[in-house]
Amino acid sequence: MVDPTTESVRAGPLPRYHQLKELIRARVRAGEWAPGSAIPSERELTERYRISRMTARQALTDLVREGVLYREQGRGTFVAQPRIAQQLLHLTGFTEDMRARRQRPEARVLDAVMTPADASTADRLRIPPGQPVFRVRRLRLADAEPLAVETAAVSFPGCARLLDEDLAASSLYGLIETKYGHPLADAEQEVEAGAALTDEARLLDLAPGDPVLRTRRVTYTQRRQPIEYAVAVYRGDKYTFYTRIVRDGAS
Amino acid sequence: MVDPTTESVRAGPLPRYHQLKELIRARVRAGEWAPGSAIPSERELTERYRISRMTARQALTDLVREGVLYREQGRGTFVAQPRIAQQLLHLTGFTEDMRARRQRPEARVLDAVMTPADASTADRLRIPPGQPVFRVRRLRLADAEPLAVETAAVSFPGCARLLDEDLAASSLYGLIETKYGHPLADAEQEVEAGAALTDEARLLDLAPGDPVLRTRRVTYTQRRQPIEYAVAVYRGDKYTFYTRIVRDGAS
DNA sequence: AGGGCCAACTGGTCTAGACGACTAGTCAAC
DNA sequence: GTTGACTAGTCGTCTAGACCAGTTGGCCCT
Numbered sequence: 001m002v003d004p005t006t007e008s009v010r011a012g013p014l015p016r017y018h019q020l021k022e023l024i025r026a027r028v029r030a031g032e033w034a035p036g037s038a039i040p041s042e043r044e045l046t047e048r049y050r051i052s053r054m055t056a057r058q059a060l061t062d063l064v065r066e067g068v069l070y071r072e073q074g075r076g077t078f079v080a081q082p083r084i085a086q087q088l089l090h091l092t093g094f095t096e097d098m099r100a101r102r103q104r105p106e107a108r109v110l111d112a113v114m115t116p117a118d119a120s121t122a123d124r125l126r127i128p129p130g131q132p133v134f135r136v137r138r139l140r141l142a143d144a145e146p147l148a149v150e151t152a153a154v155s156f157p158g159c160a161r162l163l164d165e166d167l168a169a170s171s172l173y174g175l176i177e178t179k180y181g182h183p184l185a186d187a188e189q190e191v192e193a194g195a196a197l198t199d200e201a202r203l204l205d206l207a208p209g210d211p212v213l214r215t216r217r218v219t220y221t222q223r224r225q226p227i228e229y230a231v232a233v234y235r236g237d238k239y240t241f242y243t244r245i246v247r248d249g250a251s
Numbered sequence: 252m253v254d255p256t257t258e259s260v261r262a263g264p265l266p267r268y269h270q271l272k273e274l275i276r277a278r279v280r281a282g283e284w285a286p287g288s289a290i291p292s293e294r295e296l297t298e299r300y301r302i303s304r305m306t307a308r309q310a311l312t313d314l315v316r317e318g319v320l321y322r323e324q325g326r327g328t329f330v331a332q333p334r335i336a337q338q339l340l341h342l343t344g345f346t347e348d349m350r351a352r353r354q355r356p357e358a359r360v361l362d363a364v365m366t367p368a369d370a371s372t373a374d375r376l377r378i379p380p381g382q383p384v385f386r387v388r389r390l391r392l393a394d395a396e397p398l399a400v401e402t403a404a405v406s407f408p409g410c411a412r413l414l415d416e417d418l419a420a421s422s423l424y425g426l427i428e429t430k431y432g433h434p435l436a437d438a439e440q441e442v443e444a445g446a447a448l449t450d451e452a453r454l455l456d457l458a459p460g461d462p463v464l465r466t467r468r469v470t471y472t473q474r475r476q477p478i479e480y481a482v483a484v485y486r487g488d489k490y491t492f493y494t495r496i497v498r499d500g501a502s
Numbered sequence: 503a504g505g506g507c508c509a510a511c512t513g514g515t516c517t518a519g520a521c522g523a524c525t526a527g528t529c530a531a532c
Numbered sequence: 533g534t535t536g537a538c539t540a541g542t543c544g545t546c547t548a549g550a551c552c553a554g555t556t557g558g559c560c561c562t
Contacts, residue, residue: 015544015545015546016545016546017545017546038512041511041512041513042512042513043511043512043513051546051547052546052547052548052549053547053548053549054305054545054546054547054548055545055546055547057513057514058545058546060513065316066499067437070436070473070474070475071512071513071514072474072512072513072554072555073512073513073514073553073554073555074511074512074513074553074554074555074556075511075512075513075554075555075556076511076512076513076555077512077513078475080475081377081475081477083439089439089496089499090496090497090498090499091496091497091498091499126332184498185321185497185498186318186495186496186497186498187495187496187498188334188340188493188494188495188496189493189494189495189496190491190492190493191442191464191491191492191493191494192464192487192490192491192492193444193445193462193463193464193485193487194444194462194487194488195461195462195487209460210446211444211445211446211462211463211487212444212462213442213443213444217496222321223321223323224321224329224331224332226332234444236443236444236445236446236462237445239443240441240442240443241441241442241443242439242440242441242442243439243440243442243494243496244437244438244439244440245340245341245342245437245438245439245440245494246341246342246436246437247341247342247435247436247437247438266514266515266516267515267516268515268516289542292541292542292543293542293543294541294542302516302517303516303517303518303519304517304518304519305515305516305517305518306515306516306517308543308544309515309516311543322542322543322544323524323525323542323543324523324524324525324542324543324544325523325524325525325526325541325542325543326524326525326526326541326542326543327541327542327543328542328543
């Protein structure tokens with residue numbers, strides 16, 4: 001239960017609309033506002049939290065875009081049904097992904113080098129072919145069983161410093177964002193089905209020809225720079241890829 | 252080239268922010284504003300189009316969310332690099348999907364019936380098990396070659412009328428949205444790799460055991476009602492699934 | 503009882519400002 | 533030459549209103 005007498009959205013260093021977002025999210029998550037039921041109207045929020053309507057709308061619009069709420073003109077704003085796997089629909093690295101699936105992630109670094117970008121990598125990272133990139137190949141395990149082989153190529157000024165990191169223990173995304181100061185925004189991913197090659201089969205404990213899921217992903221920073229190009233091969237029998245697709249008004 | 256003397260965002264029945272969005276999108280698409288270059292500042296747009304800053308910001312914020320633009324505080328708003336396959340990142344039915352890939356789509360209806368929902372379908376459509384749903388199984392072809400077998404279960408009041416539709420020629424999404432008045436918002440999709448079963452192999456012109464891509468999709472209306480649950484099996488050698496994943500602030 | 507109008511709500515669009523935070527360039531003081 | 537202060541420009545947040553558009557329910561008239 002959230003104590004309504006102590007809540008405020010007018011204090012602290014965080015923007016008011018952001019505080020209101022978290023407050024609504026908390027009530028929804030706590031089940032206090034049930035799926036399908038109406039939340040207070042925008043004008044009611046305005047009075048309750050002493051903020052202007054545009055500020056309240058900014059919070060609600062964000063939550064609608066995230067799929068937490070939905071609006072119906074003339075009727076109100078409502079709590080959306082929870083998603084099948086809410087936590088799996090965001091951009092995460094392998095570590096976060098496995099934790100969300102309640103499996104224990106591990107990584108074994110097969111190799112990590114600075115190497116000239118090949119044509120396909122250079123193209124996707126929008127750099128000249130041959131420019132040195134950091135390339136790391138890791139075997140990924142979930143609950144101590146091999147799940148995927150992932151090869152990531154990373155390019156940003158000073159990326160050679162990644163050679164000194166312990167990538168068996170650290171999340172590559174975490175390092176890029178926090179230690180190297182390149183906050184990530186989104187990624188474009190391609191997914192297809194294929195048959196395991198001989199060396200893939202050996203690493204993944206499969207027979208050659210067994211079904212695998214191949215993914216290629218380009219990750220972009222908030223400044224719209226492609227910073228990582230990752231290719232991965234997942235065991236077909238142990239991994240399901242989740243995504244949310246939006247019906248966009250873009251023409 | 253867009254004629255700057257005749258442009259206005261203050262006429263017509265469409266909202267001003269929407270007109271401004273399309274105007275900016277057109278300039279970007281025409282290459283008039285190049286990727287990486289700055290577009291006019293918000294205050295400049297304010298004066299040029301005689302609109303208030305909040306209205307201009309609404310247009311820009313939308314375009315940033317769609318990945319057309321990006322902002323840097325203190326510096327300006329810039330044109331993003333174009334996506335790998337812009338058009339494939341939206342929620343589409345098979346027909347639109349194939350057209351975006353420049354392939355000729357066809358469909359053969361294998362069967363179409365009203366049938367009681369099984370447990371898994373009922374669960375995903377949030378209806379009681381056994382409630383009648385419209386179920387259609389279609390063989391999908393691209394450029395006259397078999398590509399996928401898709402089974403869609405649809406549930407809305409009056410969905411039995413779908414029995415009279417020609418689903419070899421019509422887009423199921425198009426019918427649901429336009430003729431039956433249920434605008435779609437988004438979908439949650441699961442993708443995994445597998446091996447073709449005997450009957451799937453026969454329909455898809457594969458050998459049993461060949462790699463296939465299996466997808467399960469729940470499509471939601473703008474009112475957050477699940478309206479379609481579709482399971483599809485794609486030939487692994489002929490189909491790549493594209494998606495965009497957002498690094499979300501949701502906690 | 504039925505039909506139609508109207509009032510009171512809801513969200514959707516828009517205005518004309520305000521101040522804060524951040525960036526980048528200039529220029530004076532050291 | 534380097535540093536630091538200032539300034540002008542950018543986006544980020546926020547206000548207190550306005551009117552439009554769609555929904556709902558009640559009330560009155562027939």
